[in-house]
Amino acid sequence: MKRVAVIGAGPAGLTAALELCRQGCDVDLYEASPHVGGMARSFDLWGVPVDLGPHRFFTRDPRINHFWLELAGDDFEMVHRLTRIHYRGRFYDYPLRASNALRNLGWGEAMRCGGSYLKQKALGVFPGTGPGNFEEWVVSAFGRRLYELFFRDYSEKLWGIPCRDLDIDFAAQRIQRFSLGRALLAAFGWERDRHKTLTGTFAHPLRGAGIIYERMAERILAGGGRIHRNTPVTRIARSGKGVVLPDGTAHDCDHLVSTMPLTQLCRCLPGLPEAVIGSLDRLRYRNTLLVYLRVAHDDLFPDQWVYVQTPELRLGRITNFRNWPSGKHDPSGSSILALEYWCDPAGDLWTCSDPALIALGEGELALTGLLRGAQVLDGHVVRLPSCYPVYRKGYRQWLQPIVDFLRRDYPAIHAIGRYGAFKYNNQDHSILMGLLAAENITTGASHDLWAINTDYGVYQEGPAPSVTPTR
Ligand SMILES: Cc1cc2nc3c(=O)[nH]c(=O)nc-3n(C[C@H](O)[C@H](O)[C@H](O)COP(=O)(O)OP(=O)(O)OC[C@H]3O[C@@H](n4cnc5c(N)ncnc54)[C@H](O)[C@@H]3O)c2cc1C
Structure with missing residues (x-):
């Protein structure tokens, strides 16, 4: 019988x-917190199950679909996605649609966007052919003006670095290609607007995304596994075959599956080569703060x-659990x-402090106009450390020495997961990594x-997923 320790x-x-x-x-599964589900857990707040921000589930992989459905049973619904960009008090469809953008921006601004797009096309620089950073990729795909209006500020809020320092990987994986020419034709009714087909659906459990993970935990226990909550792993055995817990006790194993932050895992290991030490300080994660507000309004x-694009606000995204x-x-x-x-x-x-964040959230929500004068009844803050691996330009060159080192010196360690493998995973990617x-x-x-890659997400919508959970 193989003994396996799993971290996270x-x-x-x-x-x-x-x-x-x-x-x-x-x-043996060691979890630092009292909960299961990680970033995808749910919890009850003011009598309602809520997730840590939006947690839609969809996958194009039949194995993951089957695995998820087996756990979800009948306790989920398919949701028709409606998620728009909010910019200076107005809603813009995402993916951008010319008719809607024209109406909101007005003819003058729309002409500037069209002009800068055409200029870009005339220059003949296409996405992926330039020197390669996020800004250049988006400008070559959309023109500078649309980039400034709809991509720059949101991305800089999310990543905390200028778009020219963001790696092209982020754009290539996450942004839906767009043809302004086709969109304009569609706006005048001369061509069918293909973007309408990209809105898509996703699955969501009736008791929140996290119920899937609670059920996994129940089955692990029923199958003889042990889950140690409130047990952060802070040291790894020199051989890589075992963990040392905060109380000093050592637990050996044949294999170690780690989903703790990759940089933290490496810092637990002895004998780090210089190249790895140099990489650890360069690979950075971004934190998320979730400010939950209960608002006296049901619509x-x-x-x-x-997506809150407005640059004057620090707020980046608002989830409405009512929907x-x-x-x-x-x-x-x-x-x-949230x-x-x-x-x-x-x-x-x-x-x-939490009260200061709740006050900030309430104030910024009012400034968006989305509060519609309703009263904020209550507030709650959740902090998620390290949840976004930052794809800074050239990050792969810092990641590679770590990958080489673990492969060579620690073959019994299997580093997977979102911060565990420094990949911008959705749930389905992390499930796939666990299965494999x-x-x-x-x-x-x-x-x-x-080699498991993330190829869809925040801004990338299409084509509509061919495999959404189906019975
Ligand atoms: C705001 C937000 C919105 C998202 N929206 C979506 C979405 O719409 N759809 C989607 O599919 N995905 C979404 N995701 C991504 C999804 O949550 C993650 O892909 C998924 O949770 C990653 O799973 P994981 O197991 O790799 O990592 P995690 O969920 O982060 O789990 C890692 C676990 O390891 C534990 N841990 C860390 N260090 C240690 C240690 N030293 N010892 C022991 N335990 C440790 C942590 O406590 C945690 O429980 C979103 C994420 C965020 C933050």
Whole structure:
């Protein structure tokens, strides 16, 4: 019987642990917090199940679809996605549609956008052909004016660095290509607007995204696995085959699956080469602050979430749980909103007190106009450290020495997950990594877990997923 230690009870760690239990391994799962589900957990707030920001589920992979459905049973709904950009008091469709943009921007601004797009096309620089940073990619795809209006400020709020320092990977994976020419033809009715087909649907459990992970935990326990909550792993055995817990006790294993932040994992290991030490300081994560507000209004706006583009506001995204299956039956007549702020670990926001953050959130929500004069009844703050691996330009050159080092010196360690593998994962990617790590361990398969790529997400919508959860 193989003994496996798993660090972290998020989607990646839980999936690996569950599959390993199913294949007869002896599994210990160590989780730093009291919860399971990681960033995808849910919790009850003012009587309503809420997620940590928006957590839609969809996948194009039939294996993940099957795995997720088996856990969800009938307890989910398909949601027709409505998520728009909010910019200086107006809503813009996403993906951008010319008719809607024209109406909102006015002819003058629309002509400037069209002119800068045409100028870009005349220059003949196309996405992916230039020197390669996020700004250049988006400008070559959309023109400078649209980039300035709809991409620059949101991305800089999210990542905390200028767009020219962001890697092209982020754009290539996450942004839907767009043809302004086609969009304009569609606006005048001369061509069907293909973007209409890209809105898509996603699945959401009736008791929140996290119920899937609670069910995984139940099955791990039923399958003989052990889950140690409130147990952060701070040291790893010199061989990489075991963990040392904060109380000093050592626990050996044959394989170690780690979903803790990759840089933190490396810092627990002895014998780091110079190249790895140099990389650790360069790979950075961004934190998220979630400010939940309960608002005395049951119909503020119909979107599941809204991207807040307005540069004067620090606020980046607003989730409205009233428009999710888990929140729509809230009998209280109020709505729960989650306001997202992104910051660096040493940033001023991260060290703000909860009451100050709630006051900031309330003030900024009022400035968007989305509060519609309603009263804010209550507030609550959740802090998510390290949740965005920053794809700073050239980050792969810093990641590679770590990958090489772990492959060469620690073959028993399987580093997976969002911050665990420094990949901008959604749930489905982390589930896939967990499934494949378990397969590598139990069958001797040699899936290259570092090669699993994220190819859709925040801004990338299409084509509409071919495999959404279907019974
Ligand atoms: C605001 C937000 C919105 C998102 N929206 C979506 C969405 O719409 N759709 C979607 O599919 N995905 C979404 N995601 C991404 C999704 O939450 C993640 O991809 C997923 O949770 C990653 O799973 P993971 O297991 O890799 O990592 P995590 O969920 O981060 O789990 C890692 C676990 O490891 C634990 N841990 C860390 N260090 C240690 C240690 N030293 N010892 C023991 N335990 C440790 C942590 O406490 C945590 O429980 C969103 C994420 C955020 C932050």
